[in-house]
Amino acid sequence: MRRIVLPVLTLWWREMLRFCRQRSRLAGALAQPLVFWILLGGGFSASFRPPGAPGGMGYAEYFYPGIIAMVILFTAIFSTIAVVEDRREGFLQGVLVAPIGRPTIILGQSLGGTTLALLEGLLFLALAPLVGITLTGGAFVRVGAVAFLVAFGLVNLGLVIAWRLDSTQGFHAIMNLILLPMWFLSGAFFPATGVPVWLEWAMRLNPLTYGVAALRHSLYWESPGGAGPIPPFTLSILVTLGFAVVTFAGATWAASRKAI
Amino acid sequence: MTIVEFGASPPAVEVQGLGHQYGERWALVGVTFTVARGEIFGLLGPNGGGKTTLFKILATLMRATNGLGRIFGSSLDSEAAAIRRHLGVVFQHPSVDPKLTVLENVEHHGHLYGWRGPALRGRALSLLKRFGLDDRIRDRVETLSGGLRRRVELAKAILPRPALLLLDEPSTGLDPGARRQFTGYLETLRQEEGVTVLLTTHILEEAERCDRVGILDRGTLVALDTPEALKARVGGDVVVIHAADPDGLRAKVAEKFGHEPRIVDGSLRVECARGHEFAREVMEAFSDSVSAVTFGKPTLEDVFISLTGRRLWDEQRER
Numbered sequence: 189m190r191r192i193v194l195p196v197l198t199l200w201w202r203e204m205l206r207f208c209r210q211r212s213r214l215a216g217a218l219a220q221p222l223v224f225w226i227l228l229g230g231g232f233s234a235s236f237r238p239p240g241a242p243g244g245m246g247y248a249e250y251f252y253p254g255i256i257a258m259v260i261l262f263t264a265i266f267s268t269i270a271v272v273e274d275r276r277e278g279f280l281q282g283v284l285v286a287p288i289g290r291p292t293i294i295l296g297q298s299l300g301g302t303t304l305a306l307l308e309g310l311l312f313l314a315l316a317p318l319v320g321i322t323l324t325g326g327a328f329v330r331v332g333a334v335a336f337l338v339a340f341g342l343v344n345l346g347l348v349i350a351w352r353l354d355s356t357q358g359f360h361a362i363m364n365l366i367l368l369p370m371w372f373l374s375g376a377f378f379p380a381t382g383v384p385v386w387l388e389w390a391m392r393l394n395p396l397t398y399g400v401a402a403l404r405h406s407l408y409w410e411s412p413g414g415a416g417p418i419p420p421f422t423l424s425i426l427v428t429l430g431f432a433v434v435t436f437a438g439a440t441w442a443a444s445r446k447a448i
Numbered sequence: 449m450t451i452v453e454f455g456a457s458p459p460a461v462e463v464q465g466l467g468h469q470y471g472e473r474w475a476l477v478g479v480t481f482t483v484a485r486g487e488i489f490g491l492l493g494p495n496g497g498g499k500t501t502l503f504k505i506l507a508t509l510m511r512a513t514n515g516l517g518r519i520f521g522s523s524l525d526s527e528a529a530a531i532r533r534h535l536g537v538v539f540q541h542p543s544v545d546p547k548l549t550v551l552e553n554v555e556h557h558g559h560l561y562g563w564r565g566p567a568l569r570g571r572a573l574s575l576l577k578r579f580g581l582d583d584r585i586r587d588r589v590e591t592l593s594g595g596l597r598r599r600v601e602l603a604k605a606i607l608p609r610p611a612l613l614l615l616d617e618p619s620t621g622l623d624p625g626a627r628r629q630f631t632g633y634l635e636t637l638r639q640e641e642g643v644t645v646l647l648t649t650h651i652l653e654e655a656e657r658c659d660r661v662g663i664l665d666r667g668t669l670v671a672l673d674t675p676e677a678l679k680a681r682v683g684g685d686v687v688v689i690h691a692a693d694p695d696g697l698r699a700k701v702a703e704k705f706g707h708e709p710r711i712v713d714g715s716l717r718v719e720c721a722r723g724h725e726f727a728r729e730v731m732e733a734f735s736d737s738v739s740a741v742t743f744g745k746p747t748l749e750d751v752f753i754s755l756t757g758r759r760l761w762d763e764q765r766e767r
Contacts, residue, residue, distance in 0.1 A: 190562050191562055194559045194560075194562060194564060195559060195560050197559070198556045198559035198560060201556075202545065202548065202556055205547065205548060205552065206545070206547045206548075209547045209588075210547065276541070277541035277542070278541070278542070278543060278545065279543055279544065279545040279553075279556075280543075281537075281539045281541070281543040282537065282539070282543040282557055282560075282604065282605075283560060284509060285507050285508060285509065285532055285535060285537045286532060286557075286560035286561060287529060287532040287533045287560075287561065288560055289529075
């Protein structure tokens, strides 16, 4: 056990220390979603009513859970993009020759990134009352638990990419080609109701759709139906959980391939 | 030289016919050598000669395409996990986290090996003290000079008491003073902890201080011996003649003295006994065409030139 717990803890703690000592990272992951939310949420709210959404829900409120997903996605990207350099010219080199298994390394790294994403997500959650969502203690815990699961999957997806690539430029390309479209098509930005069939299918096959749906459900727990026409909660949680397991296995596999 | 043999126990490193291929290109071909326990062993060669490839294979970061490799008797192919427990590695690129303090870096590394609590703290502090870092333990590594950072790397690698320390170009970027000090630390570690050291280098002084040196050029081990024995192979002194027309002068020297000078880097080189007399004779005979003559005892670079016909540093400029 000591061979697993101690390395996981130390890798996790290193992520915390690094984050605290790089203040710009906190702002980096929060500022852009905040700007998106204010500008897009403000801009669309005049002309755009989310179809199928319950009466009285404005765009800023519809957009809100999606922005939490974006905060999580951005933190996951920022915390995993560093792995590309770290592996080739940094601290990770020493970790790779230490007598610990690859799953242990990935677990330490992903729990670190997940914790950061969760903290930033919860920080953003404090803004819920601004859009008229009443936040009870229970809701906070529920959203936290779901956000943890969503974050764990996204951080591990980031790790799969970071362990496969040899340059951060490559990571940026993948971010624009895969990660951002994944967010756009997750129901965070617009609902699946009334979109062309091919788009509807893209959204249905996108694992993040279920993460965002689970976040919506957990925000509107006390008023069922308040979340609008989205996948049911149980399905959403199961897909999100499955996504987390698959990406964790994928990251472990990618890490094992880079070094025996 | 203090090579300690433990009865029939296997050597620290044993490599047989090791080869490695990147796509079409062979970076290593048929490399065979053994490193005894307690030895300080150097791999000398130009950049691109295959040193880093060999280092990565020995550090369990890469599998060789063919051949056999064993570390303390365990196979690099199938027992990487067992090998890692005995390995301390200092990489060419820094593996310390600049955002962490000196002590944090060393202790985080210790945790990866199952060290913790007072045993870890005590070991970390005593190593940092030995390397003269005791007044900087709370400073972030990003505030340290290059030489001090290298010492943190060494403290970190040696903390879990590895039996074999692998270092890839450990003194790159260090000034000669810091370099000598660093090599001194390796010597101390060998004496106090009984660690076996294998390092790669393209720096002559560093190689000179090893017990044995293997010369690696274009993926093959072209020579392997103690620095003294390698230099003795060159035979006598090395005379270097600078001239405006080296090719013309070469023919004349060959005709008059019967030596066959090589042209390396635009100068003539002759290896002969009693170099000072030969240098004087050349000056007297061809004073018109010779611009300068130097002579000296052979260095490891002369060994490299005599084996390959090229200078160690040329390849770097070509790169």
